[in-house]
Amino acid sequence: MVVYPKLVPSAYATIRALRDILGCSLPIEIWYRPDEMKDTPGALAPLQRLAQNYSVGDISFHKIFSPVAKRFVAKIYAIYRSFFDRVLFLDADNVPVRDPSFLFESPEFKETGAIFWPDFWHPTSTMFGLHSKSLLWELLDMPFVDMFEQESGQLVIDRQRHAAPLALVVFYALHEPNFLVHYKLAWGDKDLFRLAWLKLNASFHMIEAPPAMAGMVTRLSAFCGMTMSRTYNLKGQEDEIDDVAAFEESIIMPEHPISPFYKRGDGFDSSVSRDRGVMVCMHDGVLSMGLSLIRELRCLGNKELIQVYHCGEEELSASTVELLFSLDDRLEFVDACSDLESQGIISTNMTTKFRSWWIKPLAMYHTDVRHVMLLDVDDIIMRDPAVLRDLEGYVTTGTTFFYDRVLTKKKLLIGNDGGKLYLRKLLHEFDYARFNLLCFFLSKAS
The missing domain is CATH 3.90.550.10 (Spore Coat Polysaccharide Biosynthesis Protein SpsA; Chain A)
Structure with missing residues (x-):
């Protein structure tokens, strides 16, 4: 993953989820630009301390000095220069709900060497201009492809097997003049991986299930989506949820923390x-x-x-x-x-x-x-x-x-109130019916 100061808390949460809740022991690379960190001294300290807490699964830190590897290009740079042969890239704010190690053993990955995930958008309904009439297809010298756009917050890639399309992604991101950026034909790195793989006819598996939306219901009973939710639908993997309650418990209820505190x-x-x-x-x-x-x-x-x-x-x-x-x-x-x-x-x-x-x-x-x-x-x-x-x-x-208590008289619970002990009077004269407690009080009194 790639981090900068504002993403450190998200990366911290993701790593804790992977290690402490999901039991994932995969090694982790954290890439960052020193020039982005210098204005926030100690920004990496929480992640560095976290790395020292785990004896399983190395967490390493790697500096990005390339002057052109900024913003979304930093992700491409990190994947291209990674020390892993097979890499699962996660955006720092991407939190898995299952140990993702199984992705490397899936038949789809073994067959194709790359797994991508779809975005919400399709050429028939897109906010990024990737429709059939886009200049993009002529510029890349390739036919229009009728498929969902790509969401690149997570990628699984065999770098050795797909060295050529990875190099093409770097070319798309860094070539000058960059017409993709100038004419807004592509949005950051979002579709560059898919386009490079398609251009070279390289094999990849696009997850068939479209993304869902997670969120909350407002007081007006309207659904407010806040998080993109992605699934996997891979061969040999049970992705259909028959027992909704059991599924919710598996996400909401992590194991009891193992900590000296x-x-x-x-x-x-x-x-x-x-x-x-x-x-x-x-x-x-x-x-x-x-x-x-x-x-x-x-x-x-x-x-x-x-x-x-x-x-x-x-x-x-x-x-x-x-x-x-x-x-x-x-x-x-x-x-x-x-x-x-x-x-x-x-x-x-x-x-x-x-x-x-x-x-x-x-x-x-x-x-x-x-x-x-x-x-x-x-x-x-x-x-x-x-x-x-x-x-x-x-x-x-x-x-x-x-609300805090509101008393018109300064009396202690053991004080005298009209000849009665205040606490006893309170318990016997309290308006239980008003607070729907009358049945409970009567059952106790009997």
Whole structure:
């Protein structure tokens, strides 16, 4: 992959997904231009530290000094000069959902030596001018080809077998005067690989399934596409999804992170989903309240993963950890501060600032749980809070917030209110029906 400062976070996420979630051990080349990095000192540091964390699958860094290998040409340069004989090129913002190693063993790759993917666009409906009347075909001295355009965010190429078309791609990108660019006959590198292969009658396999769109449904029930989704449809590969729920789980629910900053008991239930969970921030000083909250969650029927976030090992003693592990088998401790410090995202001095209520937004940033519910240890719950995710507001927006308390009188819960203990009066006179809790309250009272 090719990176510049703004693409480093995307590349970091892609590599973490490949290594930690998908178990891919393929070596990785990261190409970059030093002149693009000099204005952002340390831009490569997160990727360099990441490379040191893995013992399987080398991650190497390669500088691009060519004055002409800029913008989209940097991708072509990286593929042409790669040290791999067989290369899978991924754009830095391209995140696989399956270990892509199988592509090299597919019958299509063995037969043709190249696998390409189609774009949304076709000559009958194109925004890039690649239609039958385009000057492109005359310029390249080749007949019009009626097929989908190419999306080059991912390419699988046998470089030894296809040295000639690769050289032609370089020619198309760098030849001056460049009429492809001047007359806007092609858009960057997007179709150059397909055109070079077609020109030389070189073999390649174009994935038959068109791209799909991934996104979200807005509050107006309109679909908002945000991500291009690609499939493979290769021989011997099951690409049809019969069990949609199982497919969603395979993507949304990665394996439990293996890291010294995640602690789980010997009896941890590894079958628990990471799609939904409860987050609690704790230290030894609030152990009793945290323990009470966890017991209440389980008594009310909540069976989700519980993440106990803290900042540094000193916040939770060994006895606290042992006690909670002995009482719950779906609980894990997460030291977010130490994890982020080890990655160079925050400094040692910054960690001390998160040993307060600031740990909560940090935990929300750090967690890998998709549908996460943050609870304070002193929260009092009267039913399983998981029902909140079924509310229309959460379904349509993906977020639910609560107002802060509004009291007209300055009274503590143990104070006197009209001759009655305030807490007792609150529990007995609260308008349960207004919040659809009347049935629950009556069943408890009986």
